Amino acid sequence: MDYQQLLLKPKTLALLTASSTIGYYLYKFFTTPNIPEDEGGAFKFVDIDPSLLNQSVQVKKERYVKPDGSQVPILVLVGTEYGLSHEVAKKLEDQINELTGFWARVVDMEEYEIIEFEKEQVVLIITSTYGDGVPPTTARPFFDYLDANQFQYQHIQFCVLALGDRSYPHYCKAGKMMDASFERFNAKRINHRQEVDQEDWSVFDKWIQNVCNIIPKLEGLEPRADDYLYEKAKSFALNQGKHNKKKPYLSKLVQKKKLTQGQDRDVFHFEFELGDSELKFIPGDALAILPDNQKSEVLKVIKLLKSSPTQKVNTPSWHYQETDQTNPSQITLEHILTKCYDLHNLKPELLTTLRDHAKVASEKEKLAKLLEAGTSKTNESLHKFLEIHHLVDVLEMFPSARPSLDDLLSQLSKLLPRYYSIASSMDHDSKNVALCVAVVKYQLHGSERIGVASTHMADRMAIGDRVSIFVNNNPDFRLPEDPKTPIIMIGPGTGIAPFIAFLQQRLLQENSGENHLFFGCRKSTEDFLYSNELKQWESENKLKLYTAFSRETSQKIYVQNRLEENSLEISNLLQAGAHIYICGDANSMAPQVHETLVNIITKHQSMDQADAELYLHRLEKQKRYQKDTWF
Numbered sequence: 063m064d065y066q067q068l069l070l071k072p073k074t075l076a077l078l079t080a081s082s083t084i085g086y087y088l089y090k091f092f093t094t095p096n097i098p099e100d101e102g103g104a105f106k107f108v109d110i111d112p113s114l115l116n117q118s119v120q121v122k123k124e125r126y127v128k129p130d131g132s133q134v135p136i137l138v139l140v141g142t143e144y145g146l147s148h149e150v151a152k153k154l155e156d157q158i159n160e161l162t163g164f165w166a167r168v169v170d171m172e173e174y175e176i177i178e179f180e181k182e183q184v185v186l187i188i189t190s191t192y193g194d195g196v197p198p199t200t201a202r203p204f205f206d207y208l209d210a211n212q213f214q215y216q217h218i219q220f221c222v223l224a225l226g227d228r229s230y231p232h233y234c235k236a237g238k239m240m241d242a243s244f245e246r247f248n249a250k251r252i253n254h255r256q257e258v259d260q261e262d263w264s265v266f267d268k269w270i271q272n273v274c275n276i277i278p279k280l281e282g283l284e285p286r287a288d289d290y291l292y293e294k295a296k297s298f299a300l301n302q303g304k305h306n307k308k309k310p311y312l313s314k315l316v317q318k319k320k321l322t323q324g325q326d327r328d329v330f331h332f333e334f335e336l337g338d339s340e341l342k343f344i345p346g347d348a349l350a351i352l353p354d355n356q357k358s359e360v361l362k363v364i365k366l367l368k369s370s371p372t373q374k375v376n377t378p379s380w381h382y383q384e385t386d387q388t389n390p391s392q393i394t395l396e397h398i399l400t401k402c403y404d405l406h407n408l409k410p411e412l413l414t415t416l417r418d419h420a421k422v423a424s425e426k427e428k429l430a431k432l433l434e435a436g437t438s439k440t441n442e443s444l445h446k447f448l449e450i451h452h453l454v455d456v457l458e459m460f461p462s463a464r465p466s467l468d469d470l471l472s473q474l475s476k477l478l479p480r481y482y483s484i485a486s487s488m489d490h491d492s493k494n495v496a497l498c499v500a501v502v503k504y505q506l507h508g509s510e511r512i513g514v515a516s517t518h519m520a521d522r523m524a525i526g527d528r529v530s531i532f533v534n535n536n537p538d539f540r541l542p543e544d545p546k547t548p549i550i551m552i553g554p555g556t557g558i559a560p561f562i563a564f565l566q567q568r569l570l571q572e573n574s575g576e577n578h579l580f581f582g583c584r585k586s587t588e589d590f591l592y593s594n595e596l597k598q599w600e601s602e603n604k605l606k607l608y609t610a611f612s613r614e615t616s617q618k619i620y621v622q623n624r625l626e627e628n629s630l631e632i633s634n635l636l637q638a639g640a641h642i643y644i645c646g647d648a649n650s651m652a653p654q655v656h657e658t659l660v661n662i663i664t665k666h667q668s669m670d671q672a673d674a675e676l677y678l679h680r681l682e683k684q685k686r687y688q689k690d691t692w693f
């Protein structure tokens with residue numbers, strides 16, 4: 063996986079490793095031009111993609127006709143952070159709706175309050191796991207609600223698909239919790255819990271197929287005109303804030319400042335206006351940016367497809383229309399390749415389609431070889447290939463393989479939002495939201511490649527230009543409730559971003575405790591981000607700043623070296639109840655910082671290493687040790 067091209071935010075790992083979609087769907091309802099609502103042509107509630115509004119092209123109309131009482135309603139309940147679970151749920155919904163006599167609809171766990179479980183007969187649960195084995199952020203209230211109650215769900219038949227990643231200690235924990243809750247409520251399991259390691263469509267598809275085979279054989283199901291979700295969902299939609307993940311805000315860029323000197327790597331400070339968006343965030347939260355792909359790359363793809371930028375194609379279901387205008391059923395190829403599709407992270411199924419259409423034998427053979435061990439994650443050479451090849455590369459490598467445009471597009475992933483830690487506090491500036499972003503550029507196959515969102519902001523946006531944004535809460539990265547509590551922040555490079563927000567907030571609080579910041583970069587003259595602000599706060603005794611410049615001395619100095627040098631002070635602060643925060647690259651820095659902290663505790667608190675680990679683990683559980691790391 064090409065880590066570099068994407069992001070700067072922790073949870074973006076999901077975008078890289080797992081997810082190929084995002085749920086910024088709106089709560090809205092179908093009003094297809096062909097079937098007016100008052101003629102009974104509307105509309106089952108599903109958690110609807112904005113673009114599906116007024117869009118009848120690629121949906122089967124009959125799916126959305128209000129149930130007439132001849133079908134059994136099936137609830138597909140989804141907990142997702144970045145949308146992969148939602149994508150699987152939509153596929154399941156589609157396939158159930160192909161079955162005669164069943165009517166499935168997807169509901170996000172976020173809206174659990176609209177569900178009347180006493181009316182449900184079949185509940186199919188799909189959820190991912192995040193953080194330290196916790197449910198997706200917006201699904202947490204639903205998990206808490208189930209935890210706090212003892213319901214009787216004997217009338218419900220259920221099963222669980224748990225998405226996760228084996229490299230985490232609490233593999234698929236949220237799915238396991240859901241499974242246990244429904245079991246505790248005496249619901250009847252219709253299939254064993256399926257756990258899935260990362261994005262593996264071969265397992266998803268098999269599970270969907272399995273469930274679709276099981277459903278028609280279930281006993282005791284009653285057809286029902288169960289449209290209660292329709293009205294409820296409407297009021298839920300009205301109660302939502304004006305702008306959110308499902309309805310991003312089209313914000314104007316109001317500040318763009320380069321924070322670095324020299325040629326190596328550019329880092330920018332950006333500010334976007336909040337206008338009347340009513341977007342709210344607190345220090346620790348992240349901002350999502352919905353980027354555009356680079357025009358030259360889009361045009362190259364179109365040329366390789368021997369098509370034209372103005373070619374009209376079906377509007378993808380997730381296309382977000384920022385204005386109140388209806389979403390056209392067809393848009394130009396250039397537009398959708400710019401806004402809707404991921405041109406870098408390719409699905410294995412794309413190669414299958416190319417293989418099936420390759421006319422030249424050598425191309426067909428090469429593709430067949432790549433695919434001979436299947437499309438699942440176990441086919442390492444295939445996945446290595448996909449990590450380092452973008453759409454332009456495969457189109458160049460296999461010029462004879464040209465499926466129809468519709469077929470090709472259907473094998474591309476959605477272009478996902480990118481998440482960045484917010485670098486400002488609303489109490490300090492309520493009108494704008496700030497980001498600190500490293501511009502991602504690198505070489506691949508002899509040509510320059512770019513990170514989509516960072517270059518969108520840095521190279522393709524001028525002051526006054528607009529981009530869609532929404533706030534992503536990060537409840538696991540928060541300042542202490544008591545402002546008097548001292549804090550230790552460790553944030554090299556762009557890991558400084560949330561700490562600028564923290565500091566702005568703390569400096570506004572009366573009698574706030576000590577602020578210690580460990581910052582590291584290459585050179586004090588090149589990439590010392592926010593140096594003016596930090597030095598100013600330091601000179602006013604509001605901040606104790608520890609800097610590590612790795613390329614200024616013969617021996618490289620990193621933040622962990624500064625931590626070691628100040629080990630007694632850190633140990634004392636921890637014993638005095640300080641909260642400690644790490645933000646930065648999980649691969650290169652977080653483990654070393656953690657190890658250094660263990661050593662510090664071992665040294666000054668007379669513990670052995672195992673006890674020191676346990677001590678930090680306890681701090682983590684008490685939310686006194688929080689990490690916001692990215693990969």
Ligand SMILES: Cc1cc2nc3c(=O)[nH]c(=O)nc-3n(C[C@H](O)[C@H](O)[C@H](O)COP(=O)(O)O)c2cc1C
Nearest residue numbers: 076080143144145146147190191195226227233234
């Ligand atoms: C920051 C982060 C933390 C994660 N934590 C866990 C975890 O504790 N256990 C697990 O099984 N998977 C974990 N995952 C993996 C996700 O559950 C997995 O990528 C899933 O497919 C995402 O699905 P979604 O897009 O529907 O949210 C984590 C992923 C990220 C990015």
